Amino acid sequence: MLLQGLRQSWDLESIFKGGSRSEELLAAIGRIEKQLADLNQKVESFQFSEEALQEVVEGVQQNAALINECVSFVGCLTAQDVNDKQALNLRGKLESLNAVYSTVLVLLDNKMADIPDEEWNRVIQKPYFAAIAFPLSERRNLASQKLSYEQEALMNDLAVDGYHSWSTLYDTVVGKIGIEVEKDGNKETLSVGQAENRMTSPDREERESVFAKYTEAWDEQADFCAEALNHIAGFRNSVYKHRKWDNVLKEPLDINRMSEETLKAMWQAIEENKELFVTYLNRKASLLGVEKLSWADVDAPLTNVDSTMSYDEGASFIVEQFQSFSPKMSEFSKHAFEKQWIEAEDRSGKRPGGFCTGFPVKNETRIFMTYSGTPSNVSTLAHELGHAFHSYVMDDMPFLATDYAMNVAETASTFAEMVVSDAAVKNAKSKEEKIALLEDKAQRSVAFFMNIHARFLFETRFYEERKQGLVPVERLKEIMVEAQKEAFCDSLGSYHPYFWASKLHFYITDVPFYNFPYTFGYLFSASIYAIAKQEGTSFEEKYIALLRDTASMTVEELAMKHLNEDVTKSEFWKKGIEVAIEDVKEFLELTQD
Numbered sequence: 107m108l109l110q111g112l113r114q115s116w117d118l119e120s121i122f123k124g125g126s127r128s129e130e131l132l133a134a135i136g137r138i139e140k141q142l143a144d145l146n147q148k149v150e151s152f153q154f155s156e157e158a159l160q161e162v163v164e165g166v167q168q169n170a171a172l173i174n175e176c177v178s179f180v181g182c183l184t185a186q187d188v189n190d191k192q193a194l195n196l197r198g199k200l201e202s203l204n205a206v207y208s209t210v211l212v213l214l215d216n217k218m219a220d221i222p223d224e225e226w227n228r229v230i231q232k233p234y235f236a237a238i239a240f241p242l243s244e245r246r247n248l249a250s251q252k253l254s255y256e257q258e259a260l261m262n263d264l265a266v267d268g269y270h271s272w273s274t275l276y277d278t279v280v281g282k283i284g285i286e287v288e289k290d291g292n293k294e295t296l297s298v299g300q301a302e303n304r305m306t307s308p309d310r311e312e313r314e315s316v317f318a319k320y321t322e323a324w325d326e327q328a329d330f331c332a333e334a335l336n337h338i339a340g341f342r343n344s345v346y347k348h349r350k351w352d353n354v355l356k357e358p359l360d361i362n363r364m365s366e367e368t369l370k371a372m373w374q375a376i377e378e379n380k381e382l383f384v385t386y387l388n389r390k391a392s393l394l395g396v397e398k399l400s401w402a403d404v405d406a407p408l409t410n411v412d413s414t415m416s417y418d419e420g421a422s423f424i425v426e427q428f429q430s431f432s433p434k435m436s437e438f439s440k441h442a443f444e445k446q447w448i449e450a451e452d453r454s455g456k457r458p459g460g461f462c463t464g465f466p467v468k469n470e471t472r473i474f475m476t477y478s479g480t481p482s483n484v485s486t487l488a489h490e491l492g493h494a495f496h497s498y499v500m501d502d503m504p505f506l507a508t509d510y511a512m513n514v515a516e517t518a519s520t521f522a523e524m525v526v527s528d529a530a531v532k533n534a535k536s537k538e539e540k541i542a543l544l545e546d547k548a549q550r551s552v553a554f555f556m557n558i559h560a561r562f563l564f565e566t567r568f569y570e571e572r573k574q575g576l577v578p579v580e581r582l583k584e585i586m587v588e589a590q591k592e593a594f595c596d597s598l599g600s601y602h603p604y605f606w607a608s609k610l611h612f613y614i615t616d617v618p619f620y621n622f623p624y625t626f627g628y629l630f631s632a633s634i635y636a637i638a639k640q641e642g643t644s645f646e647e648k649y650i651a652l653l654r655d656t657a658s659m660t661v662e663e664l665a666m667k668h669l670n671e672d673v674t675k676s677e678f679w680k681k682g683i684e685v686a687i688e689d690v691k692e693f694l695e696l697t698q699d
């Protein structure tokens with residue numbers, strides 16, 4: 107083993123000493139307050155000159171970096187101990203500072219929009235601005251497509267209670283849902299999250315009975331959810347109407363720095379290549395002994411294979427596998443393990459899930475997860491190390507040039523995960539283990555190509571219908587089932603008509619259309635992985651150069667510059683799908699009678 111005796115808890119002391127009682131942290135928060143007031147004043151009285159612009163932009167970057175540093179730290183505190191009340195207080199404080207920061211930034215965007223093009227183009231080429239010309243011009247450009255500063259500011263104020271609060275109300279409703287189930291004669295009440303976990307049980311009877319109760323629970327809350335969903339969409343449609351944006355996809359596409367042509371090419375490639383995934387779903391149905399899979403069967407495991415790795419073994423495996431693709435990524439990961447940048451301990455009181463968070467002032471990252479040794483834990487660990495490596499290669503860049511969008515954010519993480527999960531399949535100790543690992547990969551592809559496709563189809567259609575008025579529960583169910591049938595090529599025996607109610611992503615007001623960026627990220631990195639497999643470690647420098655540019659150009663430019671590929675053509679996307687197809691083919695071979 108490469109790594110031995112690793113500690114499984116992270117070191118936060120080297121960021122700020124003293125946890126949620128940290129004096130250093132309080133001092134940093136005090137500094138933010140002072141700097142923000144100073145910046146606000148400078149932006150309000152801003153008169154264009156090269157020096158004045160440089161001064162405010164520098165102020166923005168300093169504040170953003172320090173706010174992020176503190177937000178990350180407090181995020182780590184609340185994750186490692188969900189009962190840390192002091193950390194929750196600090197989070198509230200930082201949220202309000204963040205709101206002040208956003209307002210200052212919107213004002214600056216408008217001031218930048220007022221600078222004449224000729225002046226702007228001259229200044230933006232100067233050495234200080236060169237590395238951040240893209241994000242700055244992007245902000246200026248978007249501001250010019252919105253309403254006046256006063257109108258946008260008023261809208262943002264009204265949105266607190268008239269828009270975002272629908273999302274909060276939805277969370278409240280979901281939090282109160284209790285799903286009563288019976289197992290071995292014992293009655294228990296499950297939360298939505300617990301019920302969803304039970305729905306991936308290897309026991310089909312349990313899955314189906316929990317899913318039936320789960321559906322009943324959503325049926326009871328359907329009116330509330332429909333109300334919230336209709337008002338979220340209505341608010342968004344009104345904003346777009348006033349801004350004279352006629353395409354509901356404009357905002358999500360802008361956020362992800364991609365064109366509609368690219369999005370269409372991606373879905374087209376997926377639609378044209380679904381056949382084999384339908385074959386996989388049919389095979390899974392026959393292995394489960396049913397004619398067609400039900401909705402709850404799709405994410406269920408076929409078998410109950412347990413293969414575990416200790417933390418040291420998992421860490422060594424990851425570091426070793428990274429080596430053959432990128433020695434730098436391998437070296438960096440080793441460093442992260444040894445320097446205790448990772449909180450992986452399996453204990454109670456921790457938040458569920460995993461994340462990677464950055465400290466832009468200290469130029470470090472931290473990873474959070476709970477490691478119990480399963481193959482999916484090893485994948486998660488690799489995934490988060492991929493995110494950390496992405497930050498690491500951007501360490502020396504100005505803050506604004508490191509703000510990449512969600513669709514490319516998942517590039518490095520998915521890439522790292524693919525390296526490790528592929529190696530795990532190759533290293534499988536038995537046929538059963540290999541089948542289980544391949545099935546897991548096939549399930550993920552189905553999620554990206556079919557489940558998320560259904561969400562996208564539903565959302566585009568619903569937003570169109572919503573323009574004509576409120577869309578009632580019965581119609582929402584219809585649109586949803588139509589979308590699911592289409593996305594799954596009619597291959598399932600039953601669908602989930604209340605998915606528009608149960609899927610939290612439809613209610614996230616900060617990020618519209620929180621669906622296609624997942625599929626984009628997955629396929630984009632699958633294509634990169636396919637190239638890397640051909641080129642070996644010589645690809646490393648190219649890969650790092652690509653990661654460094656993820657926040658400095660559109661995705662079309664990024665792929666052209668670093669991969670010489672045209673993402674507006676479906677041929678590009680087919681290369682990524684091909685990677686997933688290989689896994690499914692192997693699965694089908696291994697499970698043949």
Ligand SMILES: [Zn+2]
Pocket residue numbers: 489493516519
């Ligand atoms: Zn991720």
